[in-house]
Amino acid sequence: MPLVTTTRTGLVDQVIAQMRELVTSGEWPLGQRIPPEAELVNALGVGRNTVREAVRALAHAGLLEVRQGDGTFVRATSELSGAVRRLCDSELRQVLEVRRALEVESARLAATARTETDVDELREILDAREAAIHERDRERMIEHDSLFHLRLVGASHNPALVELYQGISEAVRSSIASTVDSDTPPEQAVSHTDLLNAVRDGDPATAAAEAGGFLEELLTQIGRNDEADPVH
Known part of the structure; x- marks a missing residue:
C-alpha cells in the first residue's frame, strides 16, 4: 500500500490515519521497523514536525515504539x-x-x-x-x-x-x-x-x-x- 501525499488540512490527523492503516493492514508488520523519518517526510509531503507528532501520537496509543538510536517499530496492530x-x-x-x-x-x-x-x-x-x-x-x-x-x-x-x-x-x-x-x-x-x-x-x-x-x-x-x- 503506497503512501499518498496529504492535503493541507488536518495534516497530523491525516498522517496518523495513513500510518495507522499501514500498521493495521500489515503493510508495516508487527515487530518491524517503519521507514525512517526523512523517507516519511518525502512520501507524505509534510514537515518533520508533522511526522514526529504523528509518531508520538501512535506511540502513545501503543501502536508504535520509538527506540532511541534504533528507529521506530510496530508494537501492536491496534490501540486495543x-x-x-x-x-x-x-x-x-x-x-x-x-x-x-x-x-x-x-x-x-x-x-x-x-x-x-x-x-x-x-x-x-x-x-x-x-x-x-x-x-x-x-x-x-x-x-x-x-x-x-x-x-x-x-x-x-x-x-x-x-x-x-x-x-x-x-x-x-x-x-x-x-x-x-x-x-x-x-x-x-x-x-x-x-x-x-x-x-x-x-x-x-x-x-x-x-x-x-x-x-x-x-x-x-x-x-x-x-x-x-x-x-x-
Whole structure:
C-alpha cells in the first residue's frame, strides 16, 4: 500500500490515519521497523514536525515504539492490542495469568470451532516444536511453541480473542523463553499433544484443562520460588 501525499488540512490527523492503516493492514508488520523519518517526510509531503507528532501520537496509543538510536517499530496492530501490551509488560507471573485466561477459553472454543485446516496446521507446528525439543534447539523450540499457542487461539475463530492475544504475543514469547530449559530431557518437556488431540476430537472440557494445566504448574513453581527467596 503506497503512501499518498496529504492535503493541507488536518495534516497530523491525516498522517496518523495513513500510518495507522499501514500498521493495521500489515503493510508495516508487527515487530518491524517503519521507514525512517526523512523517507516519511518525502512520501507524505509534510514537515518533520508533522511526522514526529504523528509518531508520538501512535506511540502513545501503543501502536508504535520509538527506540532511541534504533528507529521506530510496530508494537501492536491496534490501540486495543497496544493497551494489552502495556498491561503485560510486567512480571512473569502476571503474563502467565493473562495467558491462562486467554488460552484456556481459546482452547475451549477451538474444540468446537476448529476446522480441518486448523488441526493440520497445529499438528505441523507441534511436530516442528517436538523436533526442536529433541534436538535441544532452544530458539526453534521457543519459536514454534509461541506459534502453536498463537495458532491455537486463531482456531477459536473469535476475532476479539485473537486481537487480544496478538497484543501480548511478544510478552508470551518472553514468558516461554523464561521458562524453557534446554537441559531438560526431551521426555520431561511439556507436551501439547493431548491439548491438540482434545481440540481435534471436539472435547472442550479436556482442551481447556490441558491448556490451563501446564500454566498452573508454572505459576505454582513461581510461587514456590517466591516463598524460598522472598523479596524485601
